[in-house]
Every structure is written in C-alpha cells, then in structure tokens.
Amino acid sequence: MAQIEQSDKGGKGKKGAQKKMAIHVDFTPMVDMNMLLITFFMLCTTMIKSQTLQIALPSNEKVEEAQQNKTKQSEAITLILDTERDADGNVMMDLETGKPKHTVYYYEGKPVVDDENKDGIIDNPNIKVEKFIGNSNTGETFGIRNILHNRNKQVLEKINVQKEKWRNKELTDEEYQALAKDIRNDSTLVRPVVIIKAGPNASYESLISALDEMQINQISRYQIDNINGVDSALIISYKTLNGIK
Amino acid sequence: MGKVKIKRKSTLIDMTAMSDVTVLLLTFFMLTSTFLQKEPATVITPSSVSEIKVPTANLVTILVSGAGVDGDGKRDASVEGKIFISVAGDVDSTFSSENVREAVLIEAVTNYNKLHKNNPVELTNAQVKAFSKLNMFGLKFSELPKFLEMEVAEQDEVMKHLDNPVVGIPIDNNRDMNKPNEFQIWMRAIYNVAEANKDMGNDAFASALRRSGEGIAVKADKDTPYSTIHNVLDNLQTLKLNKFSLMTALKTEQD
Numbered sequence: 001m002a003q004i005e006q007s008d009k010g011g012k013g014k015k016g017a018q019k020k021m022a023i024h025v026d027f028t029p030m031v032d033m034n035m036l037l038i039t040f041f042m043l044c045t046t047m048i049k050s051q052t053l054q055i056a057l058p059s060n061e062k063v064e065e066a067q068q069n070k071t072k073q074s075e076a077i078t079l080i081l082d083t084e085r086d087a088d089g090n091v092m093m094d095l096e097t098g099k100p101k102h103t104v105y106y107y108e109g110k111p112v113v114d115d116e117n118k119d120g121i122i123d124n125p126n127i128k129v130e131k132f133i134g135n136s137n138t139g140e141t142f143g144i145r146n147i148l149h150n151r152n153k154q155v156l157e158k159i160n161v162q163k164e165k166w167r168n169k170e171l172t173d174e175e176y177q178a179l180a181k182d183i184r185n186d187s188t189l190v191r192p193v194v195i196i197k198a199g200p201n202a203s204y205e206s207l208i209s210a211l212d213e214m215q216i217n218q219i220s221r222y223q224i225d226n227i228n229g230v231d232s233a234l235i236i237s238y239k240t241l242n243g244i245k
Numbered sequence: 246m247g248k249v250k251i252k253r254k255s256t257l258i259d260m261t262a263m264s265d266v267t268v269l270l271l272t273f274f275m276l277t278s279t280f281l282q283k284e285p286a287t288v289i290t291p292s293s294v295s296e297i298k299v300p301t302a303n304l305v306t307i308l309v310s311g312a313g314v315d316g317d318g319k320r321d322a323s324v325e326g327k328i329f330i331s332v333a334g335d336v337d338s339t340f341s342s343e344n345v346r347e348a349v350l351i352e353a354v355t356n357y358n359k360l361h362k363n364n365p366v367e368l369t370n371a372q373v374k375a376f377s378k379l380n381m382f383g384l385k386f387s388e389l390p391k392f393l394e395m396e397v398a399e400q401d402e403v404m405k406h407l408d409n410p411v412v413g414i415p416i417d418n419n420r421d422m423n424k425p426n427e428f429q430i431w432m433r434a435i436y437n438v439a440e441a442n443k444d445m446g447n448d449a450f451a452s453a454l455r456r457s458g459e460g461i462a463v464k465a466d467k468d469t470p471y472s473t474i475h476n477v478l479d480n481l482q483t484l485k486l487n488k489f490s491l492m493t494a495l496k497t498e499q500d
Contacts, residue, residue, distance in 0.1 A: 024257060025261075026257070026260065027259075027260030027261055027263065027264040028260050030264050031260050031263050031264050031267055034264065034267035034268060034270075034271055035267060037271050038267060038270050038271050038274060041271070041274035041275060041278055042274060044278065045274065045277070045278035045279065050290060050298075050299045050464075050492045050493065050494060051293065051295050051296060051297060051298065051299070051492070051493050051494060051495050052295065052297050052298070052299050052459075052462055052491060052492055052493065053293050053295040053297070053490060053491045053493050054295075054297060054457075054458045054459070054488070054489075054490045054491075055458070055488075055489065055490070055491060056458060056487060056488045057478060057481070057482050057487045057488075058482070058487060059482055059485050059487050060420055060479070060482045060483045081471070083470075085470075088319050088320040089312065089320050089322055089470075090320045090468075091468045100468075198471035198475070199471065200470060200471060200472035201470055201472075202470065202471040203467060203468050203469060203470060203471070204291060204465045204467055204468070204469045204470075204471065204474050205291035205467035205468065206471075207471055207474070208292075208293050208467075208491065208493055209291070209293075211293065211491075212293045212294050212295070215293075215294055215295060216294060224478075226475075
C-alpha cells in the first residue's frame, strides 16, 4: 500500500549521495472507509427538527357562571371541524386537489335553533361551509382563511404596515414581534373571538390547520372547545336541508 | 522502422485531497447530528406555519400512535391511540435523562403501589437501571418488571406488536385525581420529579412543564381522529398541565 519509490536515473549519481525517495501512501481504503461513515451519519441524522405549535387550554375545574368570560355575540365565530372518512375510517382525499377532505362548518354569533314544525330539523340553521384552501401567490385569501381575514381586517392592516417596515430592515425582528403582539391584543380594534370545535371524526391535521389559520390571520383570541348537541344538530340540519348524506 | 513506444504511466491517483474532504464532511456530520430516536410507532405529524423548534432538553414527549394497515391493506384501528411517553433531561447537568427517568420510575411505582395495595409492583435496582436506558416507554405497570428483565432485542419485539393489549399506557377519560389512571400517574410523577429538582436548584424542567408549555409535546398522526387526541388533551387539562405544544412539521402559507 505504501510504497517507497526510488528514483533511479541510470546510476549516474555520485557514490555516497543520499538517494531521493518519494513516499506514496495509497489513501483509497481510507477514503472508502470515510465514505461509508459519512453515509452512515447521513442516514442516521435528522437535519430537520420538528416544529411545535404552542397552545394553552383551560383547566378542567368547574367555573362559576358569574366568573365565566362572556364573548360578545358580534365578535364570536365558531368553527366546527369535520373530516370525511370512508367505511374503514380512512381519510378521503379530494381527487382534484389531492388534499384530504376537511370541512369547516362555521356560524357567527349565536346558533339559530328554531324548529317550528318540530321535525327535529332546525329550519334555518345559520351555519355555512368552507374549506381550508389557503391563499394564492399574490396574497389573495380563499376558503375559511378569507372569512377569518375579513373578520380580523383592522389588525391585519396595521400589522402589514409594520411588516413592510420590517421587510425594509427598518425594524429588527424583536421590535417587529413586539409591535405585532401589541396590535394583536389592541382592544380598540375590532377583533374576532374564534371558538374551534372538532367533531369526533375530524383528523388531528384539521385541528392543526385551524390553529394555523389563527396564526396566519393574527387572531389572538381563540379557544378549543368540545362539540355539543346544538352543534351536531346544526350540522345534521344543514346536511339534510342541502341533501348531503 | 522504429516501434512506437507507449510510455507506461503509473495510474496511481493521489487520494490525499479526497481524503481531506471526506474527513471534513465526516466531522461535520458527527458534530451536527442528533440521532433518530427509537420510537415504537411511526407517525406523520401534520404541518403548520409555526416556526418554534422542539427543544432537545427538558422535554416530555407524548406519542399517540396512528392507525396501522393490516394484511389486506385495510385500516387497522386496533393499534390507534396507544400512548407512549419519552422523558429527556438536560445532558449538561446532574439532571441527565438517565437520572430523571430513574426518579420518575421510582416515583410513579410508589404512587401506583399506594393505589393498588393488593398487587404492588416490585422492581430491583437492575430493572430501574434498565428503565433509565429506555428512550420511550409505554407499558402497563403490571408488565414492567417482566419487560425490564428482557434483553433489548426482546423488548423491541414486544413493543413492535402494538395490537398487544399490554403495550401502551392505559388512558381513559377519568377526571377524578383521587383515582388517577396510569397515564395520569406517570405525568404526575414526572411533574413531581421536576418540582423536586426545582427545590434542588434546577428550575429549567419545572418551568418548561408548567409555565411556558415548552416541556410537553404531543406527537400524533395527522389522520388520527380528534376523539382519540381529545382523550390525551383532556387528561392533561385534568392534571392542570394545560399549556403544552403540539408537534408539527413546517409548511408555507400557500399550502
């Protein structure tokens, strides 16, 4: 492997002179071994660390009626999440978009639960349906994001002004974050209170998507709540009235 | 006519430079790598726009297994919703993962035995040591001594079969802290250990658990129904650990 070559030039060299020796060490096996080790480390490492979404839930302790925070009816918007599943419980995919079929039912303010003919179906449920679509490259919003965007317009407009400054390097990251936080919590602006309720079939992904919409739309007041009888009745009525199975 | 002599050239290539490069790359990977942790169930986390990174130290991960696929390619819901817990301490202090896990196990078993006086769980020192080497655990208390006696390969074999009823920490919708379920015993034990360490001057874990919500991460599959996740969230609320984080992968606003 490591050979010592003697330069032999016709034996003309003087007697007693030191012979020049070139030492060649063959590094090929060394490189082979290194490559193997690199491959091992590359396969065993996680370069992308997971992200987290921090949430705070209320504790389960019973709260007196008088102590409960009441939400203004004009500010409240309730999202009810659902995911379509087949008979086995697999999440169904939308063939056009290739995305899972998540549905967002929502109503603003209080639910309307009038049932005059007593057939168990609410006559005019004030419930509407949207989907998680996202926005286009130009910043246009669609689906449920559009609804929430419009509800939180005042906050978003103010934050966008600061965001522009931050993009132009007039503000540092910390300054921008602090300002955005102040705007999000500014009680003089019209801000919605979002109540997120997930149905039993709703996938974890849809819950995360809903929490995501809160982040994207800079909504500071939102709450995860349990689905109740009224909500189920609204959805069933909506489906019956619109002929959805 | 003189023959054209083809000069014989040596084909030796100098590999020294190549070797230099590979050693550099190797050093980079060795220094930056954090190894994939062994987890009993593989889950695909949903993606979100949140950019907060998962901390590496002082973290309790609660893994909720997703549905599997059975032999016919059908959805197998029997392995869904199994709970596993992983505890990571801080490497740079006496509060290392091994020490924390030992303390948690002793605390949890003591509490369990108080509640189940008829069939208590007895552990030897060797078994406690074996437990501290486990990255993620999820087993009934009653099965622990037998499990901790096994070789690592045998343990892996047991954990592989998620449909086995002894695998996964039992959980229900109990809200009565006088009769906690096994998941609640574990979480309470972890909390107590963190509090005990706080008294000894190590505040990081306790504050991560209680105040900021960084200390608890719930990891679940994106297709798992909310009814299963709700059970875990509800238990955490009952334990008054109502600030925590949900593990996600990164996505952009356009998605």
